Amino acid sequence: MAIDVVILAAGKGTRMKSSLPKVLHPLAGKPLLGHVIDTAKTLPDASISVVIGHGSEQISQTFANDDIQWISQHQQLGTGHAVQQAAPFIHDKSVVLVLYGDVPLIAATTLSQLVEKVSDSSMALLTVTMADPTGYGRILRNQQGAVVAIVEEKDATPEQKLIPEVNTGVMALQAEKLKTWLPQLENNNAQGEYYLTDLIAIAAQAGIQIASLQPANSMETQGVNNRSQLHQLERYCQYQQAEKLMAAGVTIADASRFDCRGSLRCGADSFIDINAVFEGDVVLGANVSIGANCTIKDAVIGDNVVIKANTVIEGPVTLEDNVDVGPFARLRPGTVLRKAARIGNFVETKKADIGAGSKVNHLSYIGDATIGDHANIGAGTITCNYDGVNKFQTRIGDGAFIGSNTALVAPVSVGKNATVGAGSTITRDVAADNLAVARARQKNLDGWQRPQKLKKD
Numbered sequence: 270m271a272i273d274v275v276i277l278a279a280g281k282g283t284r285m286k287s288s289l290p291k292v293l294h295p296l297a298g299k300p301l302l303g304h305v306i307d308t309a310k311t312l313p314d315a316s317i318s319v320v321i322g323h324g325s326e327q328i329s330q331t332f333a334n335d336d337i338q339w340i341s342q343h344q345q346l347g348t349g350h351a352v353q354q355a356a357p358f359i360h361d362k363s364v365v366l367v368l369y370g371d372v373p374l375i376a377a378t379t380l381s382q383l384v385e386k387v388s389d390s391s392m393a394l395l396t397v398t399m400a401d402p403t404g405y406g407r408i409l410r411n412q413q414g415a416v417v418a419i420v421e422e423k424d425a426t427p428e429q430k431l432i433p434e435v436n437t438g439v440m441a442l443q444a445e446k447l448k449t450w451l452p453q454l455e456n457n458n459a460q461g462e463y464y465l466t467d468l469i470a471i472a473a474q475a476g477i478q479i480a481s482l483q484p485a486n487s488m489e490t491q492g493v494n495n496r497s498q499l500h501q502l503e504r505y506c507q508y509q510q511a512e513k514l515m516a517a518g519v520t521i522a523d524a525s526r527f528d529c530r531g532s533l534r535c536g537a538d539s540f541i542d543i544n545a546v547f548e549g550d551v552v553l554g555a556n557v558s559i560g561a562n563c564t565i566k567d568a569v570i571g572d573n574v575v576i577k578a579n580t581v582i583e584g585p586v587t588l589e590d591n592v593d594v595g596p597f598a599r600l601r602p603g604t605v606l607r608k609a610a611r612i613g614n615f616v617e618t619k620k621a622d623i624g625a626g627s628k629v630n631h632l633s634y635i636g637d638a639t640i641g642d643h644a645n646i647g648a649g650t651i652t653c654n655y656d657g658v659n660k661f662q663t664r665i666g667d668g669a670f671i672g673s674n675t676a677l678v679a680p681v682s683v684g685k686n687a688t689v690g691a692g693s694t695i696t697r698d699v700a701a702d703n704l705a706v707a708r709a710r711q712k713n714l715d716g717w718q719r720p721q722k723l724k725k726d
Contacts, residue, residue, distance in 0.1 A: 271363040272315040272384060273444060275355045278302055278370030279322030279342040284495040290324030292370035293331060294499060297506045298530025298548055301493060302328065304373035306335060311377040312366070312384070318358050319370065320351045347462025348438065349454040356451055359444045366441045367465065374502065375439065375489045379482070383441050386480040392442035392472055393480045397487045398434050405435035406466055408481070416479035419466035423459040436466055437490040446477070514541075522561075536572065549584060560595065568600075571608075589625075607642070624667065636660075637679065641667035647691060649674040666701060 282291025292302035299307075302319070309317050318338040321328050322345055329339045342354050352367060359365055364387050366380060379395070386393035394416060396408050407429050409418040419436045420429050450471045454463045469479055484490055493499045504525070510533070511524035518537035521527050526543040533547045536555030545559050549567035553559070557570055560578035567584025570576075574588050577595030586600050591609040594600065598612045603620035606612065610623045613630035621635045624642035629635055631648035637660050638652045650671050652663040661679035665671065669683050672691030683689060684701030693707040 270314065270384075271360055272312050273359045273363040273365045274309040274312065274315050274317045274368060275352060275359070275365060276302070276305055276309065276317065276319045276368045276370050277348060277351045278328065279320050279325075279345055279351055280371070281323040281345070282371070282494070285499075286496070290328055291493065293324070293328060294493070295530070296373050296493075296499065296502055297510070300331060301373045302370040303332070305368055305370055305375070306332065306337070308375060308377050308380065309366075309368065312380060315366075316360070316363075318355050320355055347456070347460070348465035349451065349463030349467065352447070352465055353451050353454075353463070356448055359448070361444055361448070363444045364441055365444050365447050367439060369438055369492065371494070372437070372439070372490060372492045374491065374506065376484065376486075379484045379489055380439075383439065383482050386482060387441050387443060389443070390476075391478040391480045392446070392468075393440060393482060394469065395437045395439035395484065395490065396434050396481050397437055397483055397490050399487070400433070402430075402433050402435045407432040408434040408436060410434075415473075416469060416481055417473045418470040419464075421458065421460075421464065421466065437484075438465070439490070440465075440468070442468070442472070446472070446475075450475075531566075542578070551584075554590070563595075601636075635663075638663040638665065640665045641669065641685065643667060644669045644671070646671045647673035647675065651676050653678045 278292045280291060285291050285294065293300045296304060306317060309315055318340055320340045320342050322342045325341060338358050340355050340358060342351050364384055366384060383393045383395055404422055406419045406421045407425055408416055409420055411417050422430065450468050453471055454467050456463050458464065473479060488505055491502055493502060507528055508524050510529045511521050511527045514535055515521055517535065519535045520540045522542045527541065527545065529547045531547060531549045533551045535553040538555055539553050539557040541559045542561040544562045546564045551565050552569045554570055554572035556573045558575045560576055562579045563576055565582040568582050568586040570588045571590035573590055574592045580595035580598045582600045583602060585602055586604045588606045589608045592606045594612045597614045599617045601619035604618045605622045607623060607625040609626045611628040611630060615632045616629050617634045619636040621638045623640045624644060626642055627640050627644040629646040633646055633650040634652065636652050637654040644665050653676055654660050654663065663677050663679045664682040666683060666685035666687065668686040670688045672689050672693065674692045675689050676694045678694065678696045681695055681698060683699045686702050687699045688704045689695055689699065690706035693705060695705055695707055699705040
């Protein structure tokens with residue numbers, strides 16, 4: 270059964286008070302609309318159309334790599350009008366599933382169950398029962414309990430406003446019926462708009478059963494109209510992710526201060542302290558410890574790794590087993606730390622392959638460099654990799670010792686087990702087992718008088 274998914278995303282979202290189209294505001298690191306599109310993609314044999322209006326170019330460019338039919342709604346005249354714009358792109362023999370770009374957390378299982386309720390004699394409607402239904406369209410049922418209509422709150426009577434079951438806007442029906450009924454929509458209501466919800470009454474009058482379904486969790490149908498609602502969904506979404514990780518054997522110090530804005534996979538017995546932020550695709554091995562206030566993006570981290578507080582990892586970065594990083598370290602793209610390597614406080618790396626057991630403990634910059642195994646890089650060491658135009662490589666062999674406050678002017682190589690004296694500026698290659706000292710000779714002057722402060726007249 271082919272499914273035509275129609276996602277309505279044309280609204281301006283004025284209550285967001287933003288120049289960014291509402292459906293592009295991020296939730297857990299992904300645009301609201303991106304969540305809906307990704308869920309729709311999980312449905313078998315689904316074609317996706319998105320109706321856009323405000324910020325249409327920006328929206329379509331954001332999802333340029335997705336196979337989507339973009340449909341313009343130049344005038345926002347209601348949800349019914351929006352679906353009318355999509356009608357020419359809907360296949361006659363399909364089931365049409367209507368979703369909303371600002372309702373991001375609806376589950377694929379809920380949508381599958383909804384589509385399954387569609388037949389020649391029935392359409393499907395997703396409803397939810399709320400303690401406070403204010404602002405939502407109410408579900409009207411007859412004495413037999415069958416859904417017969419939806420009334421918007423602005424058009425509802427005081428008695429109808431007491432109904433706790435409300436419309437989510439999500440529905441599914443056969444395309445042929447939809448195309449027959451869309452021209453029957455009228456705008457004789459308080460808003461002067463064409464409501465898609467009027468299809469329910471039209472279908473009921475045509476003898477079509479309205480099969481209702483409620484989601485497993487009402488948060489699935491929560492929409493975003495302002496930043497407060499976005500915040501509520503963000504915290505809910507983050508807590509759900511934290512719950513899954515904890516169920517898989519990860520200790521999280523405080524789930525209310527956990528943020529995953531992408532994909533995070535963790536091995537058992539790992540620990541995540543407060544205010545850790547994960548972005549992109551991150552993989553943690555077993556028994557990994559993430560300190561407070563760390564940001565980790567696009568990284569593969571092995572077993573028994575310790576990442577101390579306030580460390581920033583900007584991937585792609587790979588950390589092998591038993592690595593120790595931080596605190597206050599910054600690992601930039603292209604960094605690879607081999608087994609048991611050590612990066613200490615206020616060290617920055619970029620495109621650096623640091624060998625097993627090697628140490629860069631303090632206040633250093635290592636960029637465009639390859640360091641062998643069991644090398645020691647002293648405090649204040651800098652690989653001078655950039656001449657203002659081009660980048661050059663620094664190579665340091667196994668077991669080399671680089672003294673503190675050394676400048677390695679690339680391209681340059683330091684051989685196996687070589688030693689560089691502290692304070693050196695190395696501009697030529699150093700052979701294996703050699704000592705290199707490149708600094709001015711020290712002079713001590715006897716009888717040195719410190720300058721005196723001049724007296725003012």
